[in-house]
Amino acid sequence: MKRLLILTPLLLLGCSGAPEEALIRFEVETPRPFGYVIGDEIREKILIETRSGITLNTASLPAEGPLNRWLNLNRVEVEQDGQRYRIDLRYQVFYAPLTVRTLTLPGFTLQFGSGGSAFNKEIPPWRFTMSPLRDLAVKSAEGGASIRPDSLPPQLDTRQAMILITAGSGAAAAAAGALTFLYGYFPALRRRTLFKQALKRLSRIPEKDMAEALRTVHRALNALNRQPLYQRQLAGFYEAHPEYRRLDSQLNWFFNYSNHYFFSRNVSATALDRQKLTALCQACRQIERGSR
């Protein structure tokens, strides 16, 4: 145990002297080293993973701004994820070579701290070639200097106004449509679903409540006729709605049955009657829908 205690400072000393052991991973990613022209951006990525307890001294990174006459460091980004660092450097070169020419991104020294001690790690310089964009002569053969023309002034963007118009008119049209329907300006729409609504109501009325079931069908027929419909008026009804003539026998049965049910005594409703009533309503629905 004592020996271990004596060994520990020695081990720590060993670590601080040997950065290779303190850094689990150290990679410098550089792009292709050729084919750059004036104004190009060059990205250099440095990936580092350190052992625990060792931190990168971010002050040792180069500062953003011009590094020399022809090289700018536009952005330095450091992402830290636990013991992992990811350094993103964006250089921009402003050198106008006469022929293809080799240039060098300067190297720098990263500093790491571990407790009291510190050590350095060199980022090596990186060489790349730049190419010229134009002929040696500033002037063209005709005499006038050739430069690229101005960029055209932009037109104003109409997209926002168009979106506003489209959304506004869409919302207004939807609201207007809904209001028109609610205020009953689409009578045709309602009147085409009279028996559909009646069928829906019929399915909800309990089997025993024959009176309510009959009233529902009466109400649907009255609504279609626009006034109360009695058996003796059926002929007139058929003239206005000739498509219902083929249900003549069923309708006559309905009015007879209804008369008996409401105005005679000792009439009891059977399941069969109820079925016939539903069948009548379904037949009316088919005519209303146009499928019969």
Added chain:
Amino acid sequence: MNTRQLLHPLLWLTLAVGLLAMLYGAADLYRIQANNALISRLVSGRDVEVEPVIGGPFELRLARAYYLKNKHRYDEALATLSLVIDHGDAAQRARSRYNLGNLYLEQAIAHAETMDIAAALPLAGLAKQAYRQSLALDSRQWDAKYNLEAAMRLLPEMDRISPDDEDETVQQKTQLWTTVPGFPRGLP
């Protein structure tokens, strides 16, 4: 039941808001189309009234600067362009600076052709600065790269790299001096 009572007022509200938005959008569109017509006029080389340009959006001033420069009224073009150089998004600022660089470079070339090197030098320097700022904002502009190279060739080759320059022995202190933005904005 509560939602049912709310339905009608809500629908009326939607109708009113929708109509208002539509009217506002239509008025906006009308104004934009009128301004776009002015811009097209300026770009095609015809002058327009100054009043709408002053009160209008910055794109109008850009178009007016373009017009003035094409008519070789460099001082007026510079005055107009410098007012709106920082308007718009990064891409637009990059294009404005590129046009500013062209404005300087064209004058520098004109001076250089009459062998007036003393007048050409500072103008070429200003052009280089404008192009560099433009490329820093958007490094994919080939026209700016091409013209920057032209501006750098126009100057005597002071920028050529000497072997010592390539060394990374740029001292922090000397670097500080070179980074101080020394160029005054505008013409000397």
